[in-house]
Amino acid sequence: MRHRFDVRIGPVGFRIGSDWLGPITQLEELYRDYPEPRDGIPDFTVRLFAARPWRRFVRPAITIAGDYTIPDAAPLPLAQGLLAAEMGMNLQMALAQRRYLLLHASAVERDGRALLMTGESGSGKSTLAALLSARGWRLMGDEFALVDLDDGSVHAFPRLLSLKNEAISVVELTLPAARFGPRMEGTPKGAIRHLVPNAQAIEAMELPAAPALLLFPSFGFVAETRPVPPSEVFIRLTQASTNYVALGERGFDALIRIVAGVPAHAIDYPDTASAVTQVEALWDAL
């Protein structure tokens, strides 16, 4: 590939190759404080390329590929190159990660213990993780929580936080000094702007944490919390995991450990300020 960028996020090394310089320059800037892959060897490779040579120049369209690929994925315009790179990295993790049980969840840490928040896209898990990081919590990640198959601890994967639509201004106002990527309009998920995790998140990204609380947030309702019974937690987590089936019995063991050992609550919240209050009240009651 013409241009290349290597980075390590938590325990996972990536190499991103691109036909265009633009996305690579953005990645270099936003991930400037991150280390290289261990021993210089990436776990996963992402390629951003022009499916036809003239698409490098004429209405440039980025096709995402890598070690693992979803056929028929629609190409993205060059202005959304950063998004393409992030999507490509997520795709490699979702399709090929076998060292950890992958939960589609955001995670923050306090006092060595992790709070996991899982839910559909739009449930507010990224926004909540960003807001909690402004209140002294260590951000561990907004997309994937990596559950250790041996001891059940959660490893951080603090990639750029993907903020969407209304969440962008909420986080911009709360974290005025933070670093952000370009605002991208008209993506498949509306407006997207990436937030760079703070120095605390990057410096401590090698430190795992024992999961202590599991939350299922939903946005847009009256403030309410309710405990979630173990069987419902089990079902929701199998749905939230991209590699549960592939891991076989080790995945089952890791999931059972969480279900049996981590209290779980669903929280409905009308606005993000309420959500932060509800989350911290549940945490303080542990």
Next chain:
Amino acid sequence: MYRAAAPATLRIVPLDDLTAIYHRASGITHLVASPVPELLAALSEPLTLVRLAKRLGEEFYLSDGEALAARLDELVASGLAEQL
């Protein structure tokens, strides 16, 4: 005669009203409700439909042999039990 799959092939973990079962032979996770865990426990030794109905029927309203046979057919289809 029916018999549960060999104990070494099953991981059975009660959660609450539901029980998670990991079936090693197929790699499939089952989430089951009563009376499935009780049926599997009773079938640790091979039993005929009649004897099983006698043992579990009254407690689980399965004295109607047809309902019990239907549950057993499901277990056999899933591999959690076998018909001898």
